[in-house]
Amino acid sequence: MPLITRFILVFLPLSTVCTISYSYEYVRIPLVIAVQEEGNETIRPLVELTVKRLSQVERRRVPELHYLSLEKLKDQNSLIGADYLIASASVFAALEKYSGLKAVASVRPVISVNPDHAASTAILVDKQSSLKTLKDLKRKVIGVPAGSSPDERIHVLNELKVQGFSDPKFVDFKAISVNCEEWLKNFRNGSIDALALNPLSFKKIPESFRMQMNLLEPRIKDDYILGHTTATYPGWVMAATLEAGKKETLYMEAFLKSLPAVDGLSWAPQADYRQLHQVLTSLDDPFYKSFRKRTWREIVEENLIWFALAGVLIFSWLLHTLFTTALVNKRTRELSEANERRLKAEEHYHNLEKASIVGQMSNIVAHELRQPLAAISNYSLAIRRRLSKGNLDEEALSFAISKLMSESGRASEIIEHVQRYAKGKPSDWKSFSIDELLRSICDNYLDSQQNPLVRYEARGGQEFNGDPLEVELIVRNLIKNAIEAAEQTKSPDILLTLESEKGAFRITVSDNGLEISDDTLLNLREPLKSTKIGGLGLGLSIVKRISEAYEGHVEFAKNIPTGLKVTVWLYSKARKDK
Structure with missing residues (x-):
């Protein structure tokens, strides 16, 4: 084989893949x-x-x-x-x-x-202490572990107020060590009289420490199972x-x-x-x-010296500006020239990007037209065969012609849809029943005995606002690859499910093909880098591109016991140009 021929056969496919992959790069x-x-x-x-x-x-x-x-x-x-x-x-x-x-x-x-009842506070005292009720805490010191949230103190203050002890100086709060071994020392040396603690934190400390503590006025038959003193609040x-x-x-x-x-x-x-x-x-x-925004007057009064200093600096800056105007004007001209060069570079980049998109659309056409063209070819051969045998009746001819027109129209829709992408025009969005669309797609997949190859289940509403052809491209690609994966098993099992909730639609295609590895599952998330494992091929790039146009995404998971489950999220929203 000539050297130039080998170069073309190797270089052109690689360049095409690199061009397509480039269009999927994004910054997280x-x-x-x-x-x-x-x-x-x-x-x-x-x-x-x-x-x-x-x-x-x-x-x-x-x-x-x-x-x-x-x-x-x-x-x-x-x-x-x-x-x-x-x-x-x-x-x-x-x-x-x-x-x-x-x-x-x-x-x-x-x-x-x-x-609504996810948090509370336990008030703990030493068993040797004479404190028995909240009333006994008057003029006492309650320790709070350093680094605790403000909730414990708020819970205690409100509990005291509810029980009639609203004096803000009724108790004092003191930050103490987070080490529970130090708490008993604080009790014994009199630095604190009680301890305010989150019940979840108290549950995790050693049992030996908990046995030396008493819970002050514990609540029973409450909506919070752990021992606590105060009322319950959101967490x-x-x-x-x-x-x-x-x-x-x-x-x-x-x-x-x-x-x-x-x-x-x-x-x-x-x-x-x-x-x-x-x-x-x-x-x-x-x-x-303390979280309230302060007024300008409060800010000025608190920072009067700094505002005076700022005034001096501003005056100095104004004087300096008089001497730097010429330099600023010069720099402005330089920036204008640089900005003009940047705009030209951006225009060149957009032209390259558009060329890359058109190249990718060509691959989509080649990939998606195979099915309708194959159907047209099969029906045409069937008509010619029956004509040669002389057993072509009017009903069979009418059926074959209707199928040829249907597949021809489908091929025309695919070409027209791709042309819209290439020309930057919006897709033809409309409201349609996604359930009816998926059922009609499943009806096209039958075995030689006219038995369904794909099981279908639907849950939730099915009205969807979008382009029916785009949804059909997604589902047909996933089903096609699932069938190819399941052919390797004795009893192929392919399931198509539809679920919807609050404008979000989840389409899942699962098969029972061969078991796949974790590395292969991870690689499926990379555009145009997947293999045929689990029945996913070139059509995966189409699925990802269309789902992202509907602000959705594609998820991959292992099916149990074998096979692959592919889930596509689509969001039905008001029409907008993509």
């Missing part, structure tokens, strides 16, 4: 989740699981945890750039009022009835900041509810924090007000 941006530092030890395993699972399912964003202290959270600018905040109930209540945060999901211990919460979009927040809420419990804690629907707002307001606690 951070998904910032801020976490309150104080008191997060009890929920840290749940937070770590959440981030781990989120990083596995989130394709476009990379979850990042940013721990912020209470002092930083009081500065509303500290949440700039953060999408979500995980905070204790009292901190969230303050930020909800003064910063506009919205609850997404609340933490619920398995021992509580519901998220920790994940809240959405102003940076998070509404659709993303709804997705996050559904994702959190799907996670399993960790160390007896799980995510639950957002609790009702109105009672906590009332408690914080009635206590008139400085902590609650």
Whole structure:
């Protein structure tokens, strides 16, 4: 074989694959989740699981945890750039009022009835102490472990107020060591008289220490199983900041509810924090007000010296500006020229990108036209064969012609659809029954005995706003590959399911093909790098591209006991140009 021929056969396929792969490259941006530092030890395993699972399912964003202290959270600018905040109930209540945060999901211990009763505080005293009731705490010191959330102190203050001890100086609070072995020493040397502790934290300390403590006025037959003194309140919460979009927040809420419990804690629907707002307001606690934005007058009075210094600096800067105007003008001209060069480079880049997209559409045409063209060829050969035998009646001819027209129309739709992509025109979106579309697709897959090759199950509403041809391309590609994978088994089993909830549609195709490895499953997430394992080939790139156009994504999972399960998420929204 000539050398130039070998070069063409090797280089051209490689260049085509590289061009197609390039169009799928994207940059993953951070998904910032801020976490309150104080008191997060009890929920840290749940937070770590959440981030781990989120990083596995989130394709476009990379979850990042940013721990912020209470002092930083009081500065509303500290949440700039953060999408979500995980905070204790009292901190969230303050930020909800003064910063506009919205609850997404609340933490619920398995021992509580519901998220509205997920937290409380245990007031503990030494067994050798004479303190028996809350009334005995008058003018006493209550120790709070350093780094605890403000919730314990708020719970105690409200409990005292409810029982008639509303004097703000009724008790004093003191930060103590987090080491439980030091607590008994604090009791014995008189530095504290009682201890305010989260019941979940108290449950985890050694039994030998718990046996030396008494729970003050324990509640029984309550909606919180662990021993506690105060009333129950909502617990920790994940809240959405102003940076998070509404659709993303709804997705996050559904994702959190799907996670399993960790160390007896799980995510639950957002609790009702109105009672906590009332408690914080009635206590008139400085902590609650510290999250309020200060007025300009307060800021100026607190920083009068700095404002005077700023005035001097501004005056100096104005003088300096008179001498640097010429340099600024020169630099402006240079930047204008550089910006013009950048615009030309961007225009060149967009032209290259468009050429890459057109190249990829050509592959889609070649791949998708095989089915209708193969059908047209088969029906044409059947007509010619029956004509040669002289047994072609009018009914058979009419049936064959209708099939030829149907497949020809389908091929024409595919070509027209690809031309829209290439020319940058929007797809032909409309409202249609996705259930009827999937059923008609399944009816086309029959074995030689006219038995269905694909089982179909549907749950939920089926009205969908989009392009029927795009949905059909997704399903036909997945079914085709599933059939190829299941052919290697004695009893092929292919299942197509449709589920819908709040505008989100989940289409799943599962087969019982050969078992696949973890590495192969991981590689399936990379565009145009998958193998035929599990029945996925070139059509996977089409599935991913269309699902992303509907703000969805594709998930891969091993089927039990063997085979592959491919799930495509699509979101039915108001039409917009893609």
